[in-house]
Amino acid sequence: MSVISPNAFASPATDSQGPVLPPLLREQVRRLERAHSAERPGRAAAPLGLAEIDRLLPDGGLLTGALHEIEAGPSPSGRVAPHDGAALGFTAFLLGRLGPGTLLWCRQPSGADAALYAPALAAWFDPARLLMVTARRDEDLFWAMEEGLRTPGIAAVVGETRAADPTAGRRLSLAAEKNGVPALLLRPQPAPPQSVCATRWRVASAPSLDLTQSRWRVELRRNRFGMPSAEETPSWLLEWNDETRRLAVVSQAQHGSTGAPRRQRLVG
Amino acid sequence: MRLADSRTLLPDLVTAPVEPQADRRLIETLASWCDRYTPWVAVDPLGDAVAQEDIDPCSAGGFGGDAGLLLDVTGCGHLFGPGEAGERALLADLTERLSRHDFTCRAAMADTAGTAWALARFAEKQADLFCPPKGPREALAALPVDGLRLDRPILETFLKLGLRRIGDLYPLPRAPLARRFGDQPLTRLDQALGRIDEPIEPRRPPPTFRTRLAFAEPIGRPEDIAAATSRLLAALCRQFEQASVGARQLEIALYRVDGSIDRTAIGTSRPNRDSPKLMKLFEEKLGELDPGFGVELMILSAPEVEEWTGSQDALPEAAVRNPLAEDGTIDLADRLTLRFGKDNVVRLLPRDSHIPERVQTTAPISAPAAVEGAWSRLASMKGARPTRLLQRPEPVEVTALLPDEPPRQFTWRRHAHKVAKVEGPERIADEWWRPRPGGKTMPANVIPPVRDYYRIEDDDGGRFWLFRDGPLNAAKWFLHGFCA
Known part of the structure; x- marks a missing residue:
């Protein structure tokens, strides 16, 4: 009678006939599915507040116990962007959506590169929450991130590096899952993807209408536990308003109107 | 006697060049080694004569054969046995271990440093070396006056006057003696007899808190060392609790069987007496320690402690709340700082x-x-600011229609950027009230340099923060940051 069907682990809502799974068992199943962390049941995902994007993400937001990757994409003309301002802005926005606590920011020393500048970051979160760590070697950086993920009281761990290491990525992902703390990898340049990350975003700056309203082109290039979407890589044009401090999705119609003249110029 | 003469008398004489530096290093090493008995170890100052007259210590017989160490072992004997037997065992242990390392040594223990110094050098019987039962006065009386650590001229005069034994000085009236020879003989005599205190100046500030663990058999495995460390930590943390302090710095020293010592230290960013947490910090460092051929003794000390503040904030104002004050973050920061x-x-x-x-x-x-x-x-x-700021503004080449106009195009790192949108300028003047790099404040009649900042978007959507520096006719442009 009890033949295990492929449907055996479907969620209880769809299986109307069978008994409702007790919460403990459901949690166990979820853990098997690796979608959530059992440790922080109330904080499985942090919504971005953008309905168009949240709709696609698992649990309607950024999973807190997972590894996310944000890379700076090439500029609209296809040239490698000289800096990752938009990706950094998007990362800061994501950090601002997470709960309170310390933000561990791990980076690698690079003499010529520009450092984080707190007065601007204050738009998204309180920079006093930042704990900045400089690690010379890749292993050390990943070690510091892992230590951070295991520490209570840490809201998120950010690693700013070009290094990609499948083993390290896997370890980070497991540590994030175990403790329910999100790990974010910020790539100043497109890097080999970490296969274990829950989401991978590519963010590039886009021409804005007004300088107080920066526009970012955000592509969701990987969405591991989320909903499938019509497009292969869903992409949005986001607008950050400096004065109201709100991020909004620019509707397709508006974005077409600003995009058209640009394309013409490129052709000519 | 000259070397040539000595060689004639003794053809197979072994010679070696004098190396005062190496001698100094050796005695320092020995002194560190003696930390196993007491934290109060000093290298014998070799008599004030050497220091004062700036004589080469070797010619004065300071290093080499006559080098000495002073140890204050008050309260340390119980580690070797109860009461006087423990102190006797300590002395025996010291001489035995040193001779095992092929050092010829003579160690004496007495109530005062001066008596011990004289006994170690001039005592005739082996039995006299340990705390003479009749007291320092009797013990010193028979010793030559050389045992008083006197300057050479005074010593020579004493000998000329027929004062050969220390006991000869006892009946002499003090006032004429002081008038004739100065303070030194009386001071030395009083120090040796315990009438004046003579503190030992330790080489390293002795920690108030320390624990030690000696092993019957030398240990070498990392797990054993870790286990021993955690036992020491637990003991030390109990001491902290009694004194209501917490450690800011801890040092562990491994005394290896070959007589060398390896140390490592950890620091914390606030007083800590939680032994599991401290152990976690040590785990990072224990790997660096080299047990060599084996470790026979470990000493854990706290060179720096602070009053225990517990989980309370040190600052009374509630406004100055520390967002990182959560225990976890501080501990994490300690671990990261260590690495x-x-x-x-x-x-x-x-x-x-x-x-x-x-x-x-x-x-x-x-x-x-x-x-x-x-x-x-x-x-x-403030106005709009970039999310990333270059530590050092980078010069850019700029094309502008008029000198006071925002740029139309700029070239940074050999890439030309066409300017699509501009916001600015925001004028930021130098702070005239701050001292200049040369240390002078700016004269009142000089207009402070100003920078005009522009937020610029290029035709590709990249947003930059540029500024113009200097007077308009000779303006220089710099890139200072990147906006989101």
Whole structure:
């Protein structure tokens, strides 16, 4: 009678006939599915507040116990962007959506590169929450991130590096899952993807209408536990308003109107 | 006698060049080794004569054969046995271990440093070396006056006057003696007899808190060392609790069987007496320690302690709440600091300034954090700022229609950027009230240099923060940051 069907682990809502799974068992199943962390049941995902994007993400937001990757994409003309301002802005926005606590920011020393500048970051979160760590070697950086993920009281761990290491990525992902703390990898340049990350975003700056309203082109290039979407890589044009401090999705119609003249110029 | 003469008398004489530096190093090593008995170890000052007259210590017989160490073993004998037997065992242990390392030594123990010094050098019977039962006065009486650590001229005069034994000085009236020879003979005599206190100046400040663990058999496995460390830590943390302090710094020393010592230290950013947490910090460092052929003794000491503040905030004002004060973060910061160094684990602090690069500064984790909301207050007072700021503004080549107009195009790192949108200028003047790099304040009649900042978007959507520096006719342009 009890033949295990492929449907055996479907969620209880769809299986109307069978008994409702007790919460403990459901949690166990979820853990098997690796979608959530059992440790922080109330904080499985942090919504971005953008309905168009949240709709696609698992649990309607950024999973807190997972590894996310944000890379700076090439500029609209296809040239490698000289800096990752938009990706950094998007990362800061994501950090601002997470709960309170310390933000561990791990980076690698690079003499010529520009450092984080707190007065601007204050738009998204309180920079006093930042704990900045400089690690010379890749292993050390990943070690510091892992230590951070295991520490209570840490809201998120950010690693700013070009290094990609499948083993390290896997370890980070497991540590994030175990403790329910999100790990974010910020790539100043497109890097080999970490296969274990829950989401991978590519963010590039886009021409804005007004300088107080920066526009970012955000592509969701990987969405591991989320909903499938019509497009292969869903992409949005986001607008950050400096004065109201709100991020909004620019509707397709508006974005077409600003995009058209640009394309013409490129052709000519 | 000259070397040539000595060689004639003894053809197979072994010679070696004098190396005062090496001798000094050796005696320092020996002194460190003696830390196993007491933290109060000093290298014998070799009599004031050597120091005062600046004589080469070798010619005065300071190093080499006559080098000495002074140990204050008050209260240390119980580690070797009860009461007097323990002290006797300590002395025996010291001589035995040193001779096992092929050092010829003579050690004496007495109530005063002066008596011990004289006994070690001039006692005739082996039995006299340990705390003479009749007291220092009787014990010293028979010894030659050389045992008083006197300057050479005084010593020579004493000998000429027929004062050969220390006992000869006892009946002499003090006042004429002082008038004739100065303070030194009386001071030395009083020090030796215990009438004047003679403190030993230790080489390293002795820690108030320390624990030791000696092993019957030398240990060498990392797990054993870790287990021993955690036992020592537990004992030390009990001491901390009694004294209501917490450690800011801890040092562990491994005494290896070959007589060498390996040390390592950890630091914490606030007083800590939680032995599991401290053990976690040590786990990082224990790997660096080399047990060599085996470790026979481990000593854990706390060179730096602070009053225990517990989980309470050190600052009374509630406003100065430390957002990183949560235990977890502090412990994490300690672990990271241990691995990456103090300068690499920092937080960002705001500074009262208008110059963009001066607004933000970094501070180690032990410094008080920024007041909550200080950053956003600061950000709201200023104009738009970049999310990344170049440490050093980079020069750019700029094309502008008129000198006082914003640029039309700029070239940075050999890439030309066409300017699509401009916002600005925001004028930021140098702070005239601050001293210049040369240390002088700016003269009143000089107009301080100003920078005109522009926020610029290029035709590709990249947003930059540029400024023009200097007078309009000779303006230079710089790129200072990147906006989101």
